[in-house]
Amino acid sequence: MSLPAMLAANPRLDRWVGFEPDGRARIAFGRMEYGQGIATALAQLAADELDVPFARLRVVAAATGDVPDEGLTVGSMSLEVGGPALRAACAEVRAIFTAVAAERLGCPAGDLDVRDGGFLRAGRATGLDYWTLAGEVDLAREATGEAPVKTADRLRQVGESEPRLDLPAKVFGAAFLHDLVLPGMRHARVLRQPSPGARLAGLDEAAVRRAVPDVDILVDHSFVALICETEADAAKAHAAAEAAARWDGVRVMDPALSEPDALKGLPHEDFEAGAPRAGPSNRRRITARYGKPFISHGSLGPSMGLAQFEGGKLTIWTHNQGVYPMRGLAARITGLAPEAIEVIHGQGPGCYGHNGADDPPIDAALIAIRRPGRPIRVQWRREDEFGFAPVGTAMRMELAAELDPSGRLVDYTAEIWNTPHTGARGSAVAESALSGYVAPGKPPQRLMPDGSRFSGGLLNATPSYDIAATRTLEHVIETPIRSSSLRSLGGAPNTFAGESFIDEIAEAVGAEPLAYRLAMLSEPRARAVLTRLAEMCDWPRRWEAGTGRGLGLAYDRHRGRGAMVACAAEVEVEAEVRLVKLWCACDGGLIVNPDGAKNQLEGGMVMAASWTLKEQVQLGGAGITSTTWDDYPILRFSEVPPIEVELLNTREGRPMGLGEVSQGPVMAAIGNAVAHALAARIRDLPMTRERVAAALLAAP
Amino acid sequence: MRARLPVGLADLSIGGVSQLHFTLNGAPAQVDADETELLLDVLRGKLELYGARFGCGAGQCGTCAVLLDGVPVMACSTEVGAVAGRAVTTVEGLGTPEAPHPLQTAFLELQAGQCGYCLSGLLVASAALIARNPDPGRAEIAQALDGHLCRCGVHNRVIDAVTLAARRMRAQPEQEGAPA
Numbered sequence: 001m002s003l004p005a006m007l008a009a010n011p012r013l014d015r016w017v018g019f020e021p022d023g024r025a026r027i028a029f030g031r032m033e034y035g036q037g038i039a040t041a042l043a044q045l046a047a048d049e050l051d052v053p054f055a056r057l058r059v060v061a062a063a064t065g066d067v068p069d070e071g072l073t074v075g076s077m078s079l080e081v082g083g084p085a086l087r088a089a090c091a092e093v094r095a096i097f098t099a100v101a102a103e104r105l106g107c108p109a110g111d112l113d114v115r116d117g118g119f120l121r122a123g124r125a126t127g128l129d130y131w132t133l134a135g136e137v138d139l140a141r142e143a144t145g146e147a148p149v150k151t152a153d154r155l156r157q158v159g160e161s162e163p164r165l166d167l168p169a170k171v172f173g174a175a176f177l178h179d180l181v182l183p184g185m186r187h188a189r190v191l192r193q194p195s196p197g198a199r200l201a202g203l204d205e206a207a208v209r210r211a212v213p214d215v216d217i218l219v220d221h222s223f224v225a226l227i228c229e230t231e232a233d234a235a236k237a238h239a240a241a242e243a244a245a246r247w248d249g250v251r252v253m254d255p256a257l258s259e260p261d262a263l264k265g266l267p268h269e270d271f272e273a274g275a276p277r278a279g280p281s282n283r284r285r286i287t288a289r290y291g292k293p294f295i296s297h298g299s300l301g302p303s304m305g306l307a308q309f310e311g312g313k314l315t316i317w318t319h320n321q322g323v324y325p326m327r328g329l330a331a332r333i334t335g336l337a338p339e340a341i342e343v344i345h346g347q348g349p350g351c352y353g354h355n356g357a358d359d360p361p362i363d364a365a366l367i368a369i370r371r372p373g374r375p376i377r378v379q380w381r382r383e384d385e386f387g388f389a390p391v392g393t394a395m396r397m398e399l400a401a402e403l404d405p406s407g408r409l410v411d412y413t414a415e416i417w418n419t420p421h422t423g424a425r426g427s428a429v430a431e432s433a434l435s436g437y438v439a440p441g442k443p444p445q446r447l448m449p450d451g452s453r454f455s456g457g458l459l460n461a462t463p464s465y466d467i468a469a470t471r472t473l474e475h476v477i478e479t480p481i482r483s484s485s486l487r488s489l490g491g492a493p494n495t496f497a498g499e500s501f502i503d504e505i506a507e508a509v510g511a512e513p514l515a516y517r518l519a520m521l522s523e524p525r526a527r528a529v530l531t532r533l534a535e536m537c538d539w540p541r542r543w544e545a546g547t548g549r550g551l552g553l554a555y556d557r558h559r560g561r562g563a564m565v566a567c568a569a570e571v572e573v574e575a576e577v578r579l580v581k582l583w584c585a586c587d588g589g590l591i592v593n594p595d596g597a598k599n600q601l602e603g604g605m606v607m608a609a610s611w612t613l614k615e616q617v618q619l620g621g622a623g624i625t626s627t628t629w630d631d632y633p634i635l636r637f638s639e640v641p642p643i644e645v646e647l648l649n650t651r652e653g654r655p656m657g658l659g660e661v662s663q664g665p666v667m668a669a670i671g672n673a674v675a676h677a678l679a680a681r682i683r684d685l686p687m688t689r690e691r692v693a694a695a696l697l698a699a700p
Numbered sequence: 701m702r703a704r705l706p707v708g709l710a711d712l713s714i715g716g717v718s719q720l721h722f723t724l725n726g727a728p729a730q731v732d733a734d735e736t737e738l739l740l741d742v743l744r745g746k747l748e749l750y751g752a753r754f755g756c757g758a759g760q761c762g763t764c765a766v767l768l769d770g771v772p773v774m775a776c777s778t779e780v781g782a783v784a785g786r787a788v789t790t791v792e793g794l795g796t797p798e799a800p801h802p803l804q805t806a807f808l809e810l811q812a813g814q815c816g817y818c819l820s821g822l823l824v825a826s827a828a829l830i831a832r833n834p835d836p837g838r839a840e841i842a843q844a845l846d847g848h849l850c851r852c853g854v855h856n857r858v859i860d861a862v863t864l865a866a867r868r869m870r871a872q873p874e875q876e877g878a879p880a
Contacts, residue, residue: 382756
């Protein structure tokens, strides 16, 4: 029997499960909790496979050595990829213990059942449980994958809305890594290069010392750190250093690159996939161009990290997306052996992808190695998080459709310009300040499970309908700015474009948007989702276009194989777009924690609504100029509308990740609602007051 | 600067550091600080209260909000000298896991949080709102919290939790008065 990939990578069962003297079951997994609820959902899966009450689990805090290595917690893959490994490990542990219990009792294993961690025979307690047998069973053995996991009808914890394990601490005070105080800890800030590769030409250290007399100034090549006893002093010293530093080789960023159209003028590599290009035909052809700017992760707390270097051993505390990848990154940058590095995870603000979280721990490590002994804490400023953390790439999407005489969509081409969506992975912003820095080469091409080329820019590039011929032309540009993965990668922008385009096609052939979609959607579960959504938003009440009030909907299947999601939006547009209400219907397969699933879907909708209406990273100067919340507004309480979310088919099939599936459909639903309200289409994000005015002026 | 402190509430000392007296979460407190130090730095750096969180340092996000005489202020933009003789309430002063404030109970009950970084500020601002308006509607709650950002998108849950807590507090007013 084949093992789930993460179990094959971490086959020792005791790395996943153990039974402790205090009567608890120890569960370990390599998925990082950052507010998405994954620790709770995975614990529910474990509780079910072990038949141990949820309240008797202890979830091991993530640290290298203490949890299995599952790489990065990304792509909404935790339940899809991590879940099967944990379940299989728990199922096998249960089977091993059951066999030992059966031997003790002299009965076939098949006669035994497990309830609340105890072994039952014919429904009666046998006096044996996991803990009484724990001394006899050595789990330091490799998984075989031979024990089957439970079928959905036997799951009890799965399907319960267990409250999140990590949330209580967060409403009473200290809860985050930001709140950790280590004995002897010093505070540091790094004087960031204005742009990658910029060289320190001079620093008036006396001026810095006038501001903070006892500051410890570390200068190594172009890496400058200000180290102080208090955070306030570090901030003061940093401000003084900023004014006292001169730099060479500072990049000059063209502000025009803030708009996605500018991507087309940059050097790029081209990739083509899908059906061969169609020859000339007499079919009706429709085209449209859409754009999405660079978007910031906008984590509410700027990233931070701690490090201590003592006796040749480096310890790092981080709130990033994976303790083992952090160890690898730190090893590469510091030259230390991975075995000399321990990484401990703590709670941090939501990251939504590759934000700044990897950077301050590396800053701290670089300082700690040069100042051994006392722990070093590095807290980024808001300006650092906006200015130096990776951003989600801008995208230009040019779509073409060919229709048969009945108006049916039969040929679809998506031509996409974007930077590599995971470009800055495995790098730290501090690196180019160090001597001997060599820019990393191109990472090896990632492949899809079917062996085809993986690109974040191709996710949901093709609409999720029955279309005879589809193809993608992708232009991957050399990014002008540090960019990396943002929630859904290209999935949400592609769905925004594709599902806006479907509405445009329907309108061009005089079809009703819902009916047009259903006519090319054969998958029954998908049809159920779209049909239910239409009921939820009372679609039949939809009125004539151009009244200033709009109702729109959209659908996609995440990455073409995940959750099936439909969203609707009702808007009012005067000078600006105002959201009246949003709806979502989702078939995400087996739902582990319904309330957690809804929370993720709803949160994704709000974030994506914010992208759609407000957000754009501004480039200029040496890089990013939108470095405060004033320059980078996001949706506020008074702008967030009521939201209704419904889950369908919750006991059906495998669990599918839901963290990034609602964004695309809601973006397109808003776009379609705005087009309905205005009788004019806005194809470039964000849909600002200026774009509303421009769309109305351009309307026929 | 020192001149604007009420007499007797700040002892003069060498190097600009004063001993400031104020009420912190209902109890008398004193701290040695330069009055131009930021309240957030003093709370986190000297008083070991970590509920007020650093978010932007410019009063733009609300993660550092605390109550000053019952009114929300941004601790990242408030000089500690301004709190002398007054009452500061942080999220730690609202309730504890053993004796939670109705808002804390409601936020957990409705799972009104994802990453949770915004919650301290939202909780104290909501407490202040309910103290002055025991029955706030959706628009009033949104208005009161509009200076607070939430990136995970739990706005609706927060509004529902504030509504729920307010309803319970109206039903049992003796359990929870206005915040200090």
